[in-house]
Amino acid sequence: MFSREKIVYQTLDLPDHMSLSNPEMLLEAEAYYDRMKRRHSVRDFNSAAVPDAVIQECIRTAGTAPSGANHQPWHFVAISDPDIKRQIRLAAEKEEKKFYEGGGGDEWIKALEPLGTNADKPHLTVAPWLIVVFAQRWGEFDDGTRYKNYYVPESVGIATGFLISALHHAGLVALTHTPNPMKFLNNLLERPSSEKPVMIIAVGRADPDAKVPKVAKIKKPLNKIMTTF
Numbered sequence: 001m002f003s004r005e006k007i008v009y010q011t012l013d014l015p016d017h018m019s020l021s022n023p024e025m026l027l028e029a030e031a032y033y034d035r036m037k038r039r040h041s042v043r044d045f046n047s048a049a050v051p052d053a054v055i056q057e058c059i060r061t062a063g064t065a066p067s068g069a070n071h072q073p074w075h076f077v078a079i080s081d082p083d084i085k086r087q088i089r090l091a092a093e094k095e096e097k098k099f100y101e102g103g104g105g106d107e108w109i110k111a112l113e114p115l116g117t118n119a120d121k122p123h124l125t126v127a128p129w130l131i132v133v134f135a136q137r138w139g140e141f142d143d144g145t146r147y148k149n150y151y152v153p154e155s156v157g158i159a160t161g162f163l164i165s166a167l168h169h170a171g172l173v174a175l176t177h178t179p180n181p182m183k184f185l186n187n188l189l190e191r192p193s194s195e196k197p198v199m200i201i202a203v204g205r206a207d208p209d210a211k212v213p214k215v216a217k218i219k220k221p222l223n224k225i226m227t228t229f
């Protein structure tokens, strides 16, 4: 992506400078919270198609995230092909079966009980899109030599947060899914070994009868997640 000679410090006037008054700021902050608190992790999808263009815009949003040294160490693979989704589901369910049959350890499996999850992952074929997030352990200059990436998990985590927020903003629901191990995704999706699969995000509209686990809606109050000095 980069060529060595382009790496120099230059500046631009801050584009898109916003200058809201304090009350306007508070209104915006409240409106965003109001929107984001209506995001729910949904396991019951409607299979109706969602246009490629919507998914593209949401991934474009993810690509605006800040990252270590601005290396943008991520790649998103968007899949609507039913055969590939089926192969992902088969491989993921095989791993999940081992996890839920004891491989995950008693404490972990118990912690998941209130969420009602199990080894069946129908959403991986029902949801019209799967987005697989890859983290790039290193990058390559145009001449093929490698450069290091920095803060890769943090950067990819931030970009994935942007993605989930953008999907919600577009009226879609999403479910993150992390079969372990996920190496099969490199082969299936033809991604290089420099990339580590981080998660699969099932994306679509919610089924009209969708349910969510009651416990998922209990969020820690502000005074438990924030300290002010």
Ligand code: IYR
Binding pocket: 096, 099, 112, 115, 117, 118, 119, 177, 178, 179, 180
């Ligand atoms: N990967 C498994 C288990 C799982 C783990 C966590 I941490 C969750 O929050 C939910 C599920 C699965 O997807 O079922």
